[in-house]
Amino acid sequence: MLATACAALLVCGPASQGLALDADFPGGLGAGGQMLGGPTEVAAAPDDPFVSREITLSGFVEDSFEASLVRAGAPPDLSLKLKDALSSALDRRHRDANQLDSSGTFYVRYRQTFATDGREIGAGRIVFADVMTAARGRIAVHGFRPTRGAEQLWLASGESLAAPAMRLPLETVSVSSAFGVRADPFEQPRHGLGAPSRLGTVGATINTATARGIALGLAPGPGRSASRGGAAFLMHNGVDLVAPAGTPVLAAASGTVVGAAPNAGYGNWIRIAHARNVATVYGHLSAFAPGVSAGVKVQRGQVIGFVGNTGRSTGPHLHFEVIDKGQAIDPMTFPRTKRARLKGADLERFRKLVRQSEAARQGDAAFRRISAGGVP
Template sequence: MSLHAALAAFLWLGTGSPGNAQTAPTAEATIAEEQLLGAADEEDRAQALLPFTRAHSASGTVAGSLAESTAAVGVPPAAMLEALRALDGAPGPRQPQDGNAFFVRWEQTYSIEDRPIGVGRVLWAELRTADGSTVAIHRFRPREGGEQFFRTSGEAATPPAIALPLDEVNVTSRFGRRSDPLARFSAFGPVAGEAMGGPLPNPRAARQAAAAARRKNRFFSGFAPRILMHEGVDLAVPRGTPVYAASEGVVVGARPNGGYGNWVRVDHADGVATAYGHLSRFAPRIKPGVRVARGELLGFSGNTGRSTGPHLHFEVIADGQPVDPLTHAGMAQLAGTDLERFAKQVAAEERERESESVTTD
């Protein structure tokens, strides 16, 4: 016999009328049983009391600012903040104009009393200009990485925290292990006479040059090329090209620094720093302790320090360790199964929007 059945029988015997031993368990017995063991539908009752989430959609035209316009149609302003930042960073219409059309879908959690709980989350936002161009962002979580907004192409809408410090980028040496270009040039560079590309002056000189080459080859035959860790990237630019701060931060170094030549280091938030080497000169106000904005001029590219030619050496340091600046500063792009999942999500959301439009028409 189950525990529920045994307890019910006990309570029935204890509360039944002496004159009627077959009387069904009383209401008091049932209540007592539920107090001790819980009701059979207790899980369903508890589930009914849990908070729930409801999706909302709103559309309209811009009048003033996009923030004011979305708030006017019921989109919670706090929920819209993240979407506004993403729309501002995405390619397309940067400053919404009066008359531009917008659409927003967001979700909000409610209590059992139907009161909003916390800040809502925008799932999808879209802005369309008078000429028909559209920028849309959709919230999505890749298999690796956090949830964020992506454009319909699969490119992340939010700009990276660290940007590249030049208007135009031409990478000549990437992050990672590489042979030392200066050591390689000095060890294996041309001998006198060969550098000119012409004939040696006489047979005796030719024999002497050949002997010197054999001695050089024997000397270096037991050594591998010198391998160094390149802790940044080299960006080829003409001397005097403006170099900008990759993100907001505080200048902690602006001085000649050994092989870096004229060097600037900026500390940013969350344990991230950037460094800029081989500058020809510093911008006028750049010195330790100065706060700089993202995109503010730091100096001009050059060929100072241990350098093979005019370029900018750019480093990103995270928690004291160098990281690949191109990865850190790159816009995330969905690919493979993530891109397939994202495309299906966008298509499903658009179908749902179309069905809602038909229902309300």
């Protein structure tokens, strides 16, 4: 079968294999035929020790996406970066990034700096890439640097593929109680909600609530009671995420633990301070992860504790709060949990780039069809 070796032969790898698409000919594939032979001449000033070129690779995904790219000549770190970006693009809608490894074709154009002896200098910068999967069709990503911020990969829609600064603290999220005013679950008839389960479970879910956290002045308690027409209501300052007791709880973002202790209604409670005066709070934990205590730095996604039923809780769940400049806000709509989107002049500039890249891609594909009979 036509393997990636074919693509590598046609499309060329790093400098030693020649370059199919030169930076001096963006989309200029008419010249492509002349580039297929031997090493590319580097058109650099003699005193310039480095030269930057655009390299295009394409081929078939066989066993693993990443390995297929490397076989075609792509640097391993670039292959991994692209795999992560495309997995993220697949994952955000279908939660099945494995589709990337099953079959299909890939195309990647990247810019690489070389020393005069042909050594690669630094990591390649992805300009444009796409992958065609059987199940999902085509996904294209574009490298772009907005006016404010670092270069990263974007979908053609202008949505970033970089992970949001803040994530939700469980791998699988099921919300049982949303942010906002709600009836107090402890003031409802028992038959409505079922008896509180914490008394019926032992070990990990023993209620360890104390006033220590409040005494430390770190937290006000999980909600403030109010009365409405005789029924008890609470302002619910966070969201309740249901998960079995013992499920790992992950730091929503990198930061410094400012408290990890039993804390009244919160039960076993953690508070983390993040950049830009944002804090997150985790309540009702069955236990803290080893080493998690006040003053310790944690990374986004690090396990900080385990879901439990301690404190004022009617069953195993995680109470999660996001506090922005002292104000509790809804974690599910907090902008920092969303992927970045290009706007205004950046979006205009980006759209132009997308059009150029797609045009170059089309021309490239047409050229390949003529010369290789179906190589993507």
